[in-house]
Amino acid sequence: MFCYQCQEAAKNIGCTVKGVCGKNEEVAKLQDLLIYICKGIADVVTKGNLELATLGEVNHQVLKSLFITITNANFDDEAIEKQIMKMITLRDELKSKTSGLTLKDAATFTISDRNSMLVKGSEIGVLATENEDVRSLRELISYGLKGMAAYTHHALNIGNENLKIYDFIYEALAATLDDSLSVDELIALTLKTGQFGVSAMALLDEANTSKYGSPEITSVNISVRKNPAILISGHDLTDLEQLLEQTKGTGIDVYTHSEMLPAHYYPFFKKYDNLVGNYGGSWWRQVDEFGPFNGPILFTTNCIVPPRTADIRNRIFTTGAAGFPGCVHISADSNGKKDFALVIEMAKKLPAPTEIETGTIVGGFAHEQVFSLADKVVDAVKSGAIKKFFVMAGCDGRMKSREYYTEFAEKLPKDTVILTAGCAKYRYNKLALGEIGGIPRVLDAGQCNDSYSLAVIALKLKEVFGVDDVNQLPIAYNIAWYEQKAVIVLLALLYLGVKNIHLGPTLPGFLSPNVAKVLVENFGIAGIGSVEDDIRLFMS
Numbered sequence: 001m002f003c004y005q006c007q008e009a010a011k012n013i014g015c016t017v018k019g020v021c022g023k024n025e026e027v028a029k030l031q032d033l034l035i036y037i038c039k040g041i042a043d044v045v046t047k048g049n050l051e052l053a054t055l056g057e058v059n060h061q062v063l064k065s066l067f068i069t070i071t072n073a074n075f076d077d078e079a080i081e082k083q084i085m086k087m088i089t090l091r092d093e094l095k096s097k098t099s100g101l102t103l104k105d106a107a108t109f110t111i112s113d114r115n116s117m118l119v120k121g122s123e124i125g126v127l128a129t130e131n132e133d134v135r136s137l138r139e140l141i142s143y144g145l146k147g148m149a150a151y152t153h154h155a156l157n158i159g160n161e162n163l164k165i166y167d168f169i170y171e172a173l174a175a176t177l178d179d180s181l182s183v184d185e186l187i188a189l190t191l192k193t194g195q196f197g198v199s200a201m202a203l204l205d206e207a208n209t210s211k212y213g214s215p216e217i218t219s220v221n222i223s224v225r226k227n228p229a230i231l232i233s234g235h236d237l238t239d240l241e242q243l244l245e246q247t248k249g250t251g252i253d254v255y256t257h258s259e260m261l262p263a264h265y266y267p268f269f270k271k272y273d274n275l276v277g278n279y280g281g282s283w284w285r286q287v288d289e290f291g292p293f294n295g296p297i298l299f300t301t302n303c304i305v306p307p308r309t310a311d312i313r314n315r316i317f318t319t320g321a322a323g324f325p326g327c328v329h330i331s332a333d334s335n336g337k338k339d340f341a342l343v344i345e346m347a348k349k350l351p352a353p354t355e356i357e358t359g360t361i362v363g364g365f366a367h368e369q370v371f372s373l374a375d376k377v378v379d380a381v382k383s384g385a386i387k388k389f390f391v392m393a394g395c396d397g398r399m400k401s402r403e404y405y406t407e408f409a410e411k412l413p414k415d416t417v418i419l420t421a422g423c424a425k426y427r428y429n430k431l432a433l434g435e436i437g438g439i440p441r442v443l444d445a446g447q448c449n450d451s452y453s454l455a456v457i458a459l460k461l462k463e464v465f466g467v468d469d470v471n472q473l474p475i476a477y478n479i480a481w482y483e484q485k486a487v488i489v490l491l492a493l494l495y496l497g498v499k500n501i502h503l504g505p506t507l508p509g510f511l512s513p514n515v516a517k518v519l520v521e522n523f524g525i526a527g528i529g530s531v532e533d534d535i536r537l538f539m540s
């Protein structure tokens, strides 16, 4: 196996024996193969000029397949094998609608069983592209597409679609098979990936806010009640909605975990009095926090840490693109309905969560909420009460070097405000960082996809302050990345013209020296240094 798609890639080069995330060789090869089949489907769709509006199932399964391969989403070899077979069938049905096309191997190869999948999977992985710059760009684009697919899939679950996004996904997937493309053409495609990243986040924002209302300032309880409970993790709000409907009146409480925290900010979810609060910190802390939670845990997406005990494994359920061997997976019926009865039955038999912290965290600063505070914010900037905003969106992770972000937040001058989104916030959202004239110093917009809100806010400020370039605003970008959703967020920011983004805790291992050079020279991308030096640099 060879995988270098996330920030934990071994030695920042790549995992070759087993993933640091826990992904084993077999799963890695099956995931590579699943992506390869998606590329083959894209080859058929683009060359055959197939009408996307007629390809509903194919479009949706491509999104799901890409999503399955995101770091920490799905470790279940059998589930991935099934998905491979499903995609091969869809691919071959598509081919039967075309004739006379000269197709790539990805569109024509055959497999018969697990063994042949593994053989094929080892032949077509990342390292099959020999030129390291082409490889780097192909992977950068593919990882951006995975993030894009995840966001588009959540929007789809709400019923919102944009065929132009699918069209681009096929174009880009097919391009990663095309040996005639130059490095410059792949760089252009990388930026175009960012453009469609913006569209995907806008689509999800529209889906979420039209269905659940615009996030508003909310104080979220982080302690516990005495009822048995279910913990729901991941990003999918439709799963939360269904779980809350099914637990209503049963005496079972529901707590959000990690990236599900921002659900509390939506007006829609406030009507559920069994939605009690948020339990624990960001994803990687689950190794210590699932034990004392005591009840079942439902993963709607990444990030799963392979459970270390049978007790925890037995309490984990997955749905959507998520999966783990030995854990019950709950699928949707043809109408998208999911039956969480097994989860609820288990919760009834288990003790209530053990309290691990008390208090509240405040969030809900997505674009509409911030716009309603615009006068206050603008006055604070004009009077000098706020000197600078720091966009610190992205992911959290278990590497010790991420303590940098807590220290950075603590040491920032008191006349600065942090704009955050994604699970990166858990590094500082429980610190007492105070407020400036009633504006909290940490403004949490929501999940990683709500980085879109931060971009919309920046564009609004650009208008209010009458500057013609977002880079003239008093906003600095210090982004933490871990998985591929952060890759699409980064590409989206680059597409919007944001320069001088600092990216940490390490620059992606999948950037070849030449590709890194392009990002440094054209966009001012930089890594992180010491907290003191970085703050000095940002404030100068």
Ligand code: SF4
Binding pocket: 003, 004, 005, 006, 007, 008, 009, 010, 014, 015, 018, 019, 020, 021, 022, 023, 071, 072
């Ligand atoms: Fe390694 Fe990350 Fe790939 Fe897992 S997802 S195998 S940790 S690079």
Ligand code: SF3
Binding pocket: 072, 258, 259, 283, 302, 303, 394, 395, 396, 422, 423, 424, 447, 448, 449, 482, 483, 485, 486
């Ligand atoms: Fe977090 Fe896994 Fe990326 Fe959605 S949940 S930001 S790491």
